[in-house]
Amino acid sequence: MDIKQRAGGRIMRFWGRHGGVAQFHRPTGAVGHVAGWVMGRRSSNVARNRWAARLLDIQPTERVLELGCGPGVAIAALATRGTVVGVDHSAVMIRQAARRNRAAIRAGRVRLIHAPVAGLSIGDGPFDAALAVNTVGMWPDRIARLREIAGLLRPGGRIALVSQPRCPGATAATSAEAAAELSGMLTEAGFGRLRTEMLDLDPPVACVLGYLPDVAHDPSHGLSSS
Numbered sequence: 001m002d003i004k005q006r007a008g009g010r011i012m013r014f015w016g017r018h019g020g021v022a023q024f025h026r027p028t029g030a031v032g033h034v035a036g037w038v039m040g041r042r043s044s045n046v047a048r049n050r051w052a053a054r055l056l057d058i059q060p061t062e063r064v065l066e067l068g069c070g071p072g073v074a075i076a077a078l079a080t081r082g083t084v085v086g087v088d089h090s091a092v093m094i095r096q097a098a099r100r101n102r103a104a105i106r107a108g109r110v111r112l113i114h115a116p117v118a119g120l121s122i123g124d125g126p127f128d129a130a131l132a133v134n135t136v137g138m139w140p141d142r143i144a145r146l147r148e149i150a151g152l153l154r155p156g157g158r159i160a161l162v163s164q165p166r167c168p169g170a171t172a173a174t175s176a177e178a179a180a181e182l183s184g185m186l187t188e189a190g191f192g193r194l195r196t197e198m199l200d201l202d203p204p205v206a207c208v209l210g211y212l213p214d215v216a217h218d219p220s221h222g223l224s225s226s
């Protein structure tokens with residue numbers, strides 16, 4: 001075994017002892033800080049967050065809610081257009097997101113909330129759009145969470161759920177399965193007009209966009225004329 005392999009083995013054992021992959025579910029302590037540092041700089045992570053923010057096509061007066069915002073990469077992209085509230089249950093991630101978006105926070109364009117996505121009640125709603133990047137799979141009772149998020153959006157509000165499968169051996173087929181699963185959850189939670197986009201990374205990133213019914217414009221949700 002050469003020196004590189006020994007060093008790699010040591011790093012993996014240290015990583016395993018300190019939570020390993022679980023650190024991406026809820027980064028804590030020094031190792032969580034490293035996990036956030038990686039997420040904030042890894043080119044694939046930065047690319048998928050910026051891509052997802054572009055797909056939401058935020059307009060200057062719009063307000064966006066990001067769930068599981070991690071180190072705040074998507075927030076930085078979203079805040080160039082609208083105003084953003086970011087939520088994460090990791091204090092380490094909220095601190096990193098705050099550092100990354102310091103100027104936008106000072107300008108009142110970004111607010112961060114240290115909380116789990118369950119049972120969120122946020123004063124500054126309703127939101128025009130919501131985003132969740134590589135986090136929905138970590139939530140307990142996901143349909144219930146998505147219904148709660150729907151309740152924080154305005155009628156006609158939109159959502160983008162993003163997934164790049166991280167399991168070993170993931171392929172384009174794994175990403176397509178992830179997209180189908182996200183679509184099913186969104187339908188169950190009351191979203192419609194679903195559209196799936198793919199970003200060509202290895203494996204591809206799936207983004208499923210959906211809309212809530214717009215009561216004012218959708219005749220099937222209006223009062224019936226008698």
Ligand SMILES: C[S@@+](CC[C@H](N)C(=O)[O-])C[C@H]1O[C@@H](n2cnc3c(N)ncnc32)[C@H](O)[C@@H]1O
Pocket residue numbers: 024025026027039040045049067068069070071072073087088089090093115116117118132133134135138139140
């Ligand atoms: C893999 S990271 C992705 C972070 C960020 N969206 C990105 O793409 O860079 C998942 C994030 O979701 C957060 N998270 C997971 N489950 C959560 C929950 N139930 N409530 C709030 N945040 C959660 C984690 O703390 C972590 O920051």
